[in-house]
Amino acid sequence: IISANEKASIDGYNYDSVDQDTITITTGENIINIYYTKKDTKVTVHYYEEGTTNKVSEDVEIPGKVFDNYETESATDIPSKYELVAEPENKNGIMTEDEITVIYYYRKKATQVIVHYYEENTTKKLSEDVTIDGRVDDPYTTVSATDVPIKYELVAVPDNANGSMTEETIEVIYYYRVKDAVVHVRYLEKGTNKVLADPDRLDGKVDEDYQTMPKEI
16 A cells, blocks of 8 residues: 555645555554644734724734634724724634634714803803714814894804814803993984084993983083
């Protein structure tokens, strides 16, 4: 018997050697030992942003042999703005002849922008808050309220009226103040436009009380 002719193809194994090249069949034991070794293989672990192949951490390769057990885990250096979508079903298992790919997907965390519309120097609401939902790094835009009472005017557009969302909730505050108002007091001869004294001016705010007095002419 020629040993080389007795080699078999076995899944997961490579032929290695035989303990003897030939034997002659006799009435005793006729044994040829043919040795095999497990094939080399590996598991590759990717850490991608959800729906893309953008890496959020470097790949990890786990070398081994066919039929070896393997275990993978989430990366420890993922930026804090990301969260794991779900554990991959093949995170742990047994190595095969075909290289195994394990993918951990991450998505940016959900966050919010809250917009307030307050009277200047107070937390008195002039319009209901607006909440903008999104994810970290999403762009956002806010606008002044359209239902603020007409007697108010916007102090200034807030510096963070527009921007990009962050892990922390962003608060945008539009401040309003009561509009300036003027009362002009004139002193005229009745029935004419003859000016009898210099006019007076009262400065204040809309809805403030005011009082005038006649002058001695």
